[in-house]
Amino acid sequence: MASALVLRAAALSALLCGSFLSAAPAVPTQRIMGVDYVSLQAAGDALGLRATSSLLGRNFTLSGPSHRVDLEVNSRDILVDGLRVFLGDPTVGRDGRLYVSRTDFEFRLIPFLRPEMAGPPPAHPRIIAIDPGHGGKDPGKQNFRLGIMEKTCTLQVAFRLKRLLEAGGYKVVMTRTDDRQLEPDKVADLPRRAEIANLAHADLFVSIHFNAIANDTRTTGSEVYSFVPEFQRSSNSWSDRKDDSLREVSPANRQDAWNALFAHAVHRQLMSNLHTMDRGEKIMHLAVLRPLRCPGILVESAFLSNDSEARRVATPAFQEKIAAAFLAGINDYARILDSIRPAPQKPTKP
Ligand SMILES: [Zn+2]
Incomplete structure (x- = not known):
């Protein structure tokens, strides 16, 4: 408890000198x-x-x-x-x-x-960065029984989403378009994906993933992650009681409110399109989201360790549903931003 209090005190002093004003x-x-x-x-x-x-x-x-x-x-x-x-x-x-x-x-x-x-909303999204998780030497999660690899499914869904977004008038940047890692090691690979979005001046970032739990074939469902708001603990830190709150704000914290709104919009569409188990909107200090200068989320759309869900994930029909849910969530998010944007001031006649 004492260390948690010290951490909170440090967080407070960082809040006073370095926080993004709310x-x-x-x-x-x-x-x-x-x-x-x-x-x-x-x-x-x-x-x-x-x-x-x-x-x-x-x-x-x-x-x-x-x-x-x-x-x-x-x-x-x-x-x-x-x-x-x-x-x-x-x-x-x-x-x-x-x-x-x-x-x-x-x-x-x-x-x-x-x-x-929540303050002045970000610009209406026009450029969407799609990040197909994993690739190359890093297969991500796997269902060995069925021979299904996360890195393949994420890329397939990413291409479907790209097509839907472009048909909807968005510009798309992909962090990878084939089976490769961006950097030889994971520590460099993850922030590199966010940097690609930043360099392209992306308005939104979606990292596509699939989940699995070792020695568990029963768990199913979808979860949506955003970066942890300033000085809070991640969702997963509570089970082992380790306080992982950070002393400093990260670039992603500039978007704390909009990360949450974006996650919520996509979450709603995933639930209504996929009818998977709702595992919730969670927060995590994800290296792929931390450097982002635009709102971003990471989505674990389904579980590969459950055979029946893995079989669905491998079908074009289900992949199209996931992509359609992302598109609908992005459209909903854009509509909400437009609805709360103050109307432009009309010039007054002299
Ligand atoms: Zn993954």
């Missing part, structure tokens, strides 16, 4: 276990949503005409309009009230529920 509304915060928290009531008031609790005081909701968020005490696992989302910090219950961390309020709830409050 545009989030002023809400009263309360320091709990070294983290700034906001009451769900105050968050609801700022977002124009009603906060309610169940009779036993363990389950809470934020709801309004077009949104509903379900939360539980001491949990990072919430539902946003029916989609599973992982918060960066667990909720806290105190005196019958629920608290969410200030960072989750700012970089999860606001972008999902009131994106117009």
